[in-house]
Amino acid sequence: xxxxxxxxxxxxxxLSGLLIILLFNEITVSNxxxxxxxxxxxxxxxxxxxxxxxxxxxxxVKISQEKFVENFTRRFTNVSTFGEGNYVIEFxxxxxxxxxxxxxxxxxxxxxxxxxxxxxxxxxxxxISAILDGKK
Amino acid sequence: MxxxxxxxxxxxxxxxxxxxxxTNNKIVYAEAPxxxxxxxxxSGSSSGPIESKPHTPGDGKVPKVxxxxxxxxxxxxxxxxxxNPNTRIVMNSYDINGNPLxxxxxxxxxxxxxxxxxxxxxxxxxxxxWKVYQNTYKYYKRKKKYTCIYExxxxxxSCDTCSKWQEDxxxxxxxxxxxxxxxxxxNNTGLTKTSIKKIYDVNKTCTHSSLKDYPCNCTNTxxxxxxxxxxxxxxxxxxxxxxxxxxxxxxxxxxxxxxDGDIIKEDSNVPKAIKDTCTKKSxxxxxxxAIKYVVSPTSELRILDFYDNxxxxxxxxxENANIEGKLKTVxxxxxxxxxxxxxxxxxxxxxxxxxxxxxxxxxxxxSVVRYIYNGDSECNQNEIDVTTGKSxxxxxxxxxxxxxxxxxxxxxxxxxxxxxxxxxxxxxxxDKEECYSIIDNYPLEKSYKYLILKKDGNSFTGSSKIDKxxxxxxxxxxxxxxxxxxxxxxxxxxxxxxxxxxDYTNYIRTKNNEAFKGKKDDDEDTIDKNDGCIFSTKVSxxxxxxxxxxxxxxxxxxxxxxxxxxxxxxxxxPNGIDNDSIWKGLYNSKKVNTGxxxxxxxxxxxxxxxxxxxxxxxNKIRTFNKETSYTQWTKDYxxxxxxxxxxxxxxxxxxxxxxxxxxxxxxxxxxxxxCGPTNKDWSWCKS
Numbered sequence: 001x002x003x004x005x006x007x008x009x010x011x012x013x014x015l016s017g018l019l020i021i022l023l024f025n026e027i028t029v030s031n032x033x034x035x036x037x038x039x040x041x042x043x044x045x046x047x048x049x050x051x052x053x054x055x056x057x058x059x060x061v062k063i064s065q066e067k068f069v070e071n072f073t074r075r076f077t078n079v080s081t082f083g084e085g086n087y088v089i090e091f092x093x094x095x096x097x098x099x100x101x102x103x104x105x106x107x108x109x110x111x112x113x114x115x116x117x118x119x120x121x122x123x124x125x126x127x128i129s130a131i132l133d134g135k136k
Numbered sequence: 137m138x139x140x141x142x143x144x145x146x147x148x149x150x151x152x153x154x155x156x157x158x159t160n161n162k163i164v165y166a167e168a169p170x171x172x173x174x175x176x177x178x179s180g181s182s183s184g185p186i187e188s189k190p191h192t193p194g195d196g197k198v199p200k201v202x203x204x205x206x207x208x209x210x211x212x213x214x215x216x217x218x219x220n221p222n223t224r225i226v227m228n229s230y231d232i233n234g235n236p237l238x239x240x241x242x243x244x245x246x247x248x249x250x251x252x253x254x255x256x257x258x259x260x261x262x263x264x265x266w267k268v269y270q271n272t273y274k275y276y277k278r279k280k281k282y283t284c285i286y287e288x289x290x291x292x293x294s295c296d297t298c299s300k301w302q303e304d305x306x307x308x309x310x311x312x313x314x315x316x317x318x319x320x321x322x323n324n325t326g327l328t329k330t331s332i333k334k335i336y337d338v339n340k341t342c343t344h345s346s347l348k349d350y351p352c353n354c355t356n357t358x359x360x361x362x363x364x365x366x367x368x369x370x371x372x373x374x375x376x377x378x379x380x381x382x383x384x385x386x387x388x389x390x391x392x393x394x395x396d397g398d399i400i401k402e403d404s405n406v407p408k409a410i411k412d413t414c415t416k417k418s419x420x421x422x423x424x425x426a427i428k429y430v431v432s433p434t435s436e437l438r439i440l441d442f443y444d445n446x447x448x449x450x451x452x453x454x455e456n457a458n459i460e461g462k463l464k465t466v467x468x469x470x471x472x473x474x475x476x477x478x479x480x481x482x483x484x485x486x487x488x489x490x491x492x493x494x495x496x497x498x499x500x501x502x503s504v505v506r507y508i509y510n511g512d513s514e515c516n517q518n519e520i521d522v523t524t525g526k527s528x529x530x531x532x533x534x535x536x537x538x539x540x541x542x543x544x545x546x547x548x549x550x551x552x553x554x555x556x557x558x559x560x561x562x563x564x565x566x567d568k569e570e571c572y573s574i575i576d577n578y579p580l581e582k583s584y585k586y587l588i589l590k591k592d593g594n595s596f597t598g599s600s601k602i603d604k605x606x607x608x609x610x611x612x613x614x615x616x617x618x619x620x621x622x623x624x625x626x627x628x629x630x631x632x633x634x635x636x637x638x639d640y641t642n643y644i645r646t647k648n649n650e651a652f653k654g655k656k657d658d659d660e661d662t663i664d665k666n667d668g669c670i671f672s673t674k675v676s677x678x679x680x681x682x683x684x685x686x687x688x689x690x691x692x693x694x695x696x697x698x699x700x701x702x703x704x705x706x707x708x709x710p711n712g713i714d715n716d717s718i719w720k721g722l723y724n725s726k727k728v729n730t731g732x733x734x735x736x737x738x739x740x741x742x743x744x745x746x747x748x749x750x751x752x753x754x755n756k757i758r759t760f761n762k763e764t765s766y767t768q769w770t771k772d773y774x775x776x777x778x779x780x781x782x783x784x785x786x787x788x789x790x791x792x793x794x795x796x797x798x799x800x801x802x803x804x805x806x807x808x809x810x811c812g813p814t815n816k817d818w819s820w821c822k823s
Contacts, residue, residue: 043700047698048766052251052545053498053500053501053503054807054810054812054815055503056498057498057810057814058252058814058815059232059252059682060814061698062807062812064807064809065744065783065805066784066785066789067779069747069785070787073747073757073796074760075766077749078758086750086751087749088746088748088749089745089746090740090743091744091745091746092738092739092740092743093738093744096812097807097812097813098723098730100703100737102705102739102740104740127739129703129704129705129708130703131700131719133699133701133719134696134718135714135716135717136716136720
């Protein structure tokens, strides 16, 4: 009898471990995916947002704040093929000239019930601050 | 991915101030009409002078006066004058900060970034000095001729002439005395009787001094003499003769007046009114002829017309950026003719022609530049008028304006863009002396870039600093400097003068367009007709591509000349900021100078936007992405996409996607499109 309980316990322990592994796997994979997506999307969106008319008039590189926000949101969403959405993009300080942005992605993992009263999900937060630099 | 900066190749920029005074001194001797005027006395007014065929003084011709009517007079005015036109052409250029690139005569070398603009000021000032030197007046009158006839009446006696001896006239010698009409011997002559008797027998001699004539047998007759005196009178004047005249002591009494008809005679006493009229007319005519020289410019300016599609990021990768275009003629603006009197009979007219496009419009969303050359077109709705700017410094005590010439954004290093300034019309061809005057004033040593336009209008692509391509058809030879067309003999003269060019043989062509093989100074094959010389200044600009990256061979564009860099907010530049970085001077001690204000660099102290990407929102976004590309800035009709000129994104603020954003930054937190810290005070940025 005790062996059967032990077996059940072992199986449950294994399952818990597996869930933990899945959770952390999702965290790390999501985190890594988020990070690179964030970086790439930020870079592309900053370039997309360059106010060329201002450059032509003054020779200075400036981005359009809302064009950056738009393009980043669209790009990031488009490449986020994992999950079903459910993430929040927070834009911090955006300086048009000189071009500097700060973006944060808050991505929630799936919920996992690991011996808790409520299912456990973890927010994966990635943030980046970046500039456009170049030669005068 | 964004590429790093490329090596920048430079060519010397040649922006020239070409100051050319082409003076056309012509002294005009009364080629202007000789004034033929009539003064109608009866009416008391003077009719306007009638232009007759002019002649040059001293040519032997005289004005015809036969047709002066009775009682009328006429006048002729001749005047000498000079009309000296002068043309001055000034070109200057300005950088993106409005700084003039020519300080005095010093050429400032500078490259211009692709996509940005170069300020240009091209001005032709036409001046004409006029002067009337002297007026010669001839005043003729048709008068009445009369003759006053005077008569002197006198009695004339006519006598015969007799002669007799006067008693007193008998003269005897000493031996004889006169007794009546004979001489008798004198007594007491000491002579003896005998001797007296002998003497008495001798012929007695008497001498008479002379016989005297005296009138005898006289008769009296009456006679008269006429004296005529001619007079001239005005038609309405009564002739007047004196009652008498004393001539040679004789009194001639007035007899009658005879009408001798008319006479046309020059009257040296020219009335002041005539003189004033002549003077006024000479000045008016001279001024009218002088002003014609300044009515229109002698030159035209043409610029490249292009449409560079800037704003469509992907297009550049398909372009080889070999921007070519057609030259379009730029109109000129003028403020009217300024008159500057120097004296009563001397003055000057000045007119300034500013060559520039009518308008230069930039689309703030697409950032495309469009030139309007003529007509009443205005900039479109999303366009701003970026035509003129002002110099940052005073030139000759004035702040001058320039117009903006935009270089295409996708122009690669080494491409040339140019404006061409050329004389037009009949004055297009200069004579040899003027050509050489210009050539001599701008020797090759000053490293001006000379360009040749081939016969087909394309640029010469030779690499030597002094490129000469002589295309010898029936146009003689084309000297590369400023695109002048000059006689081949003169061209060879220039070649010989500047022997430093080593590859003449590559560039001289014979009549058959073959390579020149003969000696420079005796190539008779290439001698052709002298077509004169065309003054044409082609000002080209060397550009530097700073926005896009370029391939290693600099033949096409690739990527951007900017790079993306992730930073640590607390230490964004751990290795310092390069001196040529665009961030140099903008960041210091954690503060960023945004041009509007200095702010602390932070990350998420203040959240400006929050986008909630639920599954539903994600679908909206993906649908939106299918219809609108990432690089689209323009709004499609009926859709909420693109950008507004006020800097708002339709995706963020309007339509079905706006609900994605639960937080949005205030609209005054960002600039309008095309606006930023440098030009925030421009009118379209303020409004």
